[in-house]
Amino acid sequence: MRVVGLTGGIASGKSTVSKELRDGSGLPVVDADKIARAALRKNTPGYRRVLKIFGKGILLPDGNVDREKLGNIVFADSSQRKLLDRALGPVIARTMLWDVLKHWIAGTPVLVLDVPLLFETGMDRYTSPVVVVWVDADTEEERLIARDGLSQEQARNRINSQRSLDWKREKADVVIDNSGSLELTQQQIQELVEKITTAPLSWKEMLCSRNFVGSVVAVAIASSLCWRLCLKRDA
Numbered sequence: 001m002r003v004v005g006l007t008g009g010i011a012s013g014k015s016t017v018s019k020e021l022r023d024g025s026g027l028p029v030v031d032a033d034k035i036a037r038a039a040l041r042k043n044t045p046g047y048r049r050v051l052k053i054f055g056k057g058i059l060l061p062d063g064n065v066d067r068e069k070l071g072n073i074v075f076a077d078s079s080q081r082k083l084l085d086r087a088l089g090p091v092i093a094r095t096m097l098w099d100v101l102k103h104w105i106a107g108t109p110v111l112v113l114d115v116p117l118l119f120e121t122g123m124d125r126y127t128s129p130v131v132v133v134w135v136d137a138d139t140e141e142e143r144l145i146a147r148d149g150l151s152q153e154q155a156r157n158r159i160n161s162q163r164s165l166d167w168k169r170e171k172a173d174v175v176i177d178n179s180g181s182l183e184l185t186q187q188q189i190q191e192l193v194e195k196i197t198t199a200p201l202s203w204k205e206m207l208c209s210r211n212f213v214g215s216v217v218a219v220a221i222a223s224s225l226c227w228r229l230c231l232k233r234d235a
């Protein structure tokens with residue numbers, strides 16, 4: 001299975017690109033933001049861990065987490081953000097790993113992991129190619145403010161809580177420049193789809209392929225059975 005890493009900055013257009021990959025090209029996508037949202041749902045283990053750290057002050061009257069309030073706390077103070085990351089990170093990682101495994105067992109040929117913190121968590125080591133959705137800094141700030149109705153300070157806090165987009169761009173295998181129109185982005189997505197669905201598998205991808213691992217396991221089981229039979233016959 002080819003596992004493609006999709007990342008970028010906050011509001012750089014990851015969801016726009018991953019929606020197109022999923023709905024337009026039929027590629028399965030594991031969405032880390034969606035998993036993170038589920039991990040914070042009321043009365044889940046993640047919710048309880050977060051509540052223990054931040055207290056009931058982050059709750060809405062109905063008992064759900066006030067995401068805006070929690071966001072304002074963690075994006076303004078990196079030590080608070082690290083506490084949140086430590087509480088939710090393992091839950092998110094476990095669910096993602098399980099989702100990837102399910103796709104591997106089902107024989108999915110190409111899987112996209114949409115992970116905002118792909119580099120920050122070191123997950124980029126397990127994905128190839130790594131695709132960075134890039135926009136220039138002014139456009140990123142403008143789109144974030146327009147989408148979420150944030151002040152400039154709130155937007156800057158959120159942007160600064162991640163590695164810079166230019167840093168991520170340097171580390172990318174493929175860059176999608178989303179600073180222009182959606183049509184221009186669309187063309188780049190088509191090129192990406194062509195690349196990830198037709199390029200030959202690397203030796204690492206082959207070693208991790210379901211057929212290869214299946215064959216190794218089958219050979220191991222068969223040899224162990226033969227070995228036991230031989231031992232029994234000799235005894």
Ligand SMILES: CC(C)(COP(=O)(O)OP(=O)(O)OC[C@H]1O[C@@H](n2cnc3c(N)ncnc32)[C@H](O)[C@@H]1O)[C@@H](O)C(=O)NCCC(=O)NCCS
Pocket residue numbers: 009010011032033036040067068070071074081084085088092115116117118161162
């Ligand atoms: C702080 C929370 C409650 C704010 O919720 P809100 O609805 O305002 O934002 P949303 O979840 O849609 O995230 C928007 C974007 O913020 C950025 N972001 C989210 N969490 C983090 C973080 N811990 N560090 C840096 N950037 C982050 C990502 O680019 C993400 O795409 C929420 O982001 C959260 O629970 N974050 C911790 C979980 C996490 O690490 N998510 C990222 C998955 S890799």
Ligand SMILES: Nc1ncnc2c1ncn2[C@@H]1O[C@H](COP(=O)(O)OP(=O)(O)OP(=O)(O)O)[C@@H](O)[C@H]1O
Pocket residue numbers: 008009010011012013014015016017033116143144147178179180181182185
């Ligand atoms: N090429 C584009 N032209 C104009 N607007 C765009 C373009 N691409 C994305 N947008 C808009 O910019 C905003 C951010 O895009 P999107 O939600 O896809 O970013 P994201 O990287 O997934 O954000 P987050 O990190 O918060 O999850 C959205 O309102 C989206 O509609």
